[in-house]
Structure formats: C-alpha cells, structure tokens
Amino acid sequence: MKNLLSLIVILAVAGAPVGRAQCEPKLHVVTTLPDYQFIAESIGGDRVVVSAIVEGNQDAHFIRPKPSFVTLVRDADVLISTGLDLELWLPTVVNKSGNTRVRSGEVGYVAAAQGMRLLEKPKVMSRSEGGVHIYGNPHVTCSPINMKIAARNIATGLVKNDREGEAYYNENLAKLLDRLDRSLFGDKLVELIGGETLCKLAEKETLVPFLKERQFEGKPLIEYAGGWLGRMMPIRGTPIVTYHKNWVYFFNLFGLEEAGTVEPKPGITPSPKHVTDLVEQMRARNIKILLAANYFDQQQVRTVASRVGAEPVIVPLYVGGVEGVQDYFQLVDYWVGGLLAAASNAKLTAVDGPDRRSQ
C-alpha cells in the first residue's frame, strides 16, 4: 500500500508539467463565416479552438438558426462576425445563447469589418431596392486587403480575451499578413515597396498607374507584379456579369468591370424582361464571362451563359465551399484560376491584351 501511494505521488509530480500544458484551457472561438475561422486558426494556432456556423457553400444572408448554433455561441469566449448586416440571423442566436460576453460591443465580440472602406453605400433606403445593406456591400471577404484588416481585428479580439498569448498571436498575425501581401502582389513588389503601401495604393485605386509610371532598374514596376495581381493583369478591365453583387471588392481590387447582374436587384428574383435585357446587353457588349457563387441556382447561370456563348464561372464564395479549397489562399487561387480559364476559353486574353482599363 505504501509503495502504491509512493508510485502515485511520483507519477503525479512527474506528469504535472505535461498535464498542465495539455489541459491548459483553450480559447473557444466561434465565427460566422469559414473565412474568419481560417484567419482565427492561423493567428490563434494551438491556443484556440475555432468553429464556424456558415458552411462554405451556403448563402450567409439566409441561414436558418439551429439549436446547435445556440450551444456553440453559449460556450464561446470569442464570437467573430462581419459586423455589418450580412448575418442578420446572428443576434437571435446570441440572444438565445444567453452569453452576454459575446454580445455586440462586449469584450468577446469581434466585428471583422471594423475599419474597412465599404463600397456601395445605399443612397436610397427602400426595400423596393432589394436586399439593401445600410452600411454598404457586406461581401468584404472577397478582397484579400479586407482580409488583412479582418485579421488585425481578429488578433485584437484574441489578445483582449487571452492576454498571455499576445506575443504568440502578434507573431502569427505578422506571418499571415506577410503571406497575404506576397500572395497578392508577389515577393518582388512587396520587397521593393512594402505590403502596406501597396495595399493603400490599391484601396485608392491608384496602384496600377503608380506601378506603370515608376521604374526600377530600367523597367516599369508593373513588370515586377506577381501573385494574384500579376496573374489578373491580362484580364484587367474585362466586363463581367455576376449573379449577385458578391464581387464588388474583388472587382475593385483587380480592375474588373461589373457589367450587370442576373438578379435585377440584390435578392430579387430575375424577371423575364430583366433576363432578356441582360442577354441582349451581353450580346451587344460581347460579354463572355458570367461569375456566380456556387450557392445560387447553377442552372440559371448556365442558361444565361449558354444563350450568349459566355463562360459560366461558378465558384465557392467561402473557404470549404468546394473540395480542395481548405484555406483562404486556395479560395482566391480558385477564383483567379476560374476567371483566367474562362477568359482563355473565350479568347479574351489573346484578343484584348493586358490592361483594357484606363486606370
């Protein structure tokens, strides 16, 4: 008996440090969108456990609250949502959960879009204008620059709720921001100009003229553009029809033209007149690409595209929305790859050459 007690004491003492490390409570983070889940996991690493409510192939506007969402939010230390009027179902879930810590304005709540430059702020507030978003277009995740802002907001939220992890979170944040910059602009431009300056210029829509005007070692800086920016240069200025106003930030960043939408107004079902007019417009302007998120009716997208001989590009809007897209980098790669393949099939790149846009 004495030997047994001694053995238990020795094992307890020997295992104590390991036990503490393993049992150290992790921060429970719940996000609305899977894109924020990826960001939170990238920054939080092994200090956090992250769950997302919306799946990658779902429309975040229309999520039917389930009891499991209430359980998730009830147990959350940190709740991350866009913070605009995209996830209008979220307040109901938060109220039902009874978790006051993650209510808007409380320490456990992070609004990912805080500080972003929002586009398409409505001039008229009327339901007849369709699904109007009072703060502006809420599909902010379509721009990697916005995702850098979201990452900073998320890091701040994690630090507020886990002060001990501050250095760890900041280190991971810096790595993530650097990777986003390099994926967006290419290594060379980031080293020459710096990610922050490039992002500021891109947000002001003056990046491409700046890169064309300035030279480095006898060549315009634009020739050093790599990453998604470099890949998208050949189709810059291309008019593209979209299903819904999902892509405004992406188009703004890469200089694409949103030439129309299949929905007459956001969230409004297409009418015969609108579809006929759209088809005629696409024929008249020789618009050859139709871009849509994969949660919309794919038959509608393919039917419109086939009527005008355009390429339908149907892609997930969020991480995990299709097999093989497990992180945000793969997601943007998927969008860029899909558009470039469509442009190539429609022979747009060969005919029009680079940069059809004056900017």
Added chain:
Amino acid sequence: MNGALEFFAVQISLLAVVIVLHTYMGLHIIRRTIIFCDLVLAQQAALGALVGIGLGIQYASGGSYVVSLGAVLLGSVLLAVIKPKNQMIPREAVIGIMFALSMVVSLLLGDKLSGGGAYVTKTLTGSMLWVTWKLVGITIISYVLLIAFHYRFRKRFIRLSESPGGMKNQRLWDFLFFATQGVITVLIVPIAGVLLAYSFLMIPAAVAAMFSRGWIRATVLGWAFGLLACIGGLAASYAWNLPYGPTLVLSLGLLFLAAVVVRSAGRRATERTGGDER
C-alpha cells in the same frame, strides 16, 4: 431571333402543351374529389429529386428524373392502396398526411445536402423562366405519349372517375391513373415547381367544370381559358418586370375568380327569368 420574341415563343409553346393534359387530368381529379393527390405526387417528385442530389445525381438530369419517377410510383401505389375503411378518416386526410410527411422529409434532407436549401426552394418555385427549346421538345413528346395512352384507355379512366363501383381491376386502373399523373408531375416539377404545377392542374379544370360536364368540351374550355390567362400572366410579368412563376399563378387565380363571378351572375340571371339552368 429577337430575345423577347424567342422568350415568348418558348413559353407559349410549353404552356399550350402543358395545359391541355393538365386540364384533362384535373377534370378527373375534381370529379373523383381527391383534390390534393397532385400535391402529394408533386412533393414526392421533389423529394425524389432531392434524394437524387444526395446520391450525387445532378438536379433535373436524366438520373434525377428516374429517381423522382421511383418516388412518385411509390406514392401512386400508396394512393391506390390506402383507402381507409373508417368513415371518420376521409381519403383526403391520408393524402394530406402524405403531403406533410413528404414536405418535411424534403426540408430535413435539404438541410443536410450541399446547397440543399436552394434546391428545396427550386422544387417549390420551379424554373419556368429558364426553359430551353430542348426541354420544350422533350416535354411535348412525353405529353403526346401520355395523351395517347389516356385516349386509348379513356373509357376505363372515365368510368373510374364517374362510376367506379363494380369496376374490374379497379386498383390496377387506380394505380395507372396515379402513375400517369406521377409521370406528368415528374416532368413538370423541375420546370414549374410544386405550386405552379398544382395551379396548372386545378385551376383550368375547375373553371371548365363550372361551364361544362362533357369531357371534350370541358378540356377544350379549360385549355383555352387556362392558356389565355397564362399568356396574360406572361405579358404582365414581362411588361411590369414581375417574377414569372408567381405572376402565372396569380393570373390563373384571377381567371378562377372571374369564372366564379360570371357563373354566379349567369345563375342569378337564369333564376330571375325562371329558366332551367344548364
């Protein structure tokens, strides 16, 4: 062809074919007073399509039609077999329960499928706006075959609706009736959706039944009025930028309302003059 002209041509061709068979089938259903059996079969077809998506079969593809057909044939067997002996439970109650169960299973399935919510909505509202000449062609051929089948066995089907008592192989003919109705449903649900398909079936037939008891005359009347109402709805939808499917349902609803008013006025006039109502 001009875009608008092509759109009108496709839609009117489709409507002209769809409404003739639906009016005839609707007349049977009204006379048999099994009003909601079409809703059950339509929902069974929608459920079949959702099961197909779960099995990896693309919506509205050939495989999807086969799975839907399996579901409606199962529904047809149940409709033919289930006839409660307890007088307190009318057949319509069983039909209603079958509809509710099919609908709920569809919703639950839709929740678990990738993009399932959108598909559930699509099975309800259809996609009339997006039909192509190819689909119109397939629908015309299928409907002509079904019309030929019903014409060949018209005496048996009409007896089933008018005086089924003592009829030989009644359950078999009952099953064949529901099965053909099911095939129509499988074809129409991906195009028109459950709600519009039900309107096509019931409203022209109900209007025709107010004015005629003869099968041929009622079918022609229902087809003519139904088609006119739909063309009106089509034009209104185009002119005023209204959603297409709901506008068609509304115009058929207005047709029904107008028919009720005209029929009532006619009845009152007949009563005033003391003549026999025909």
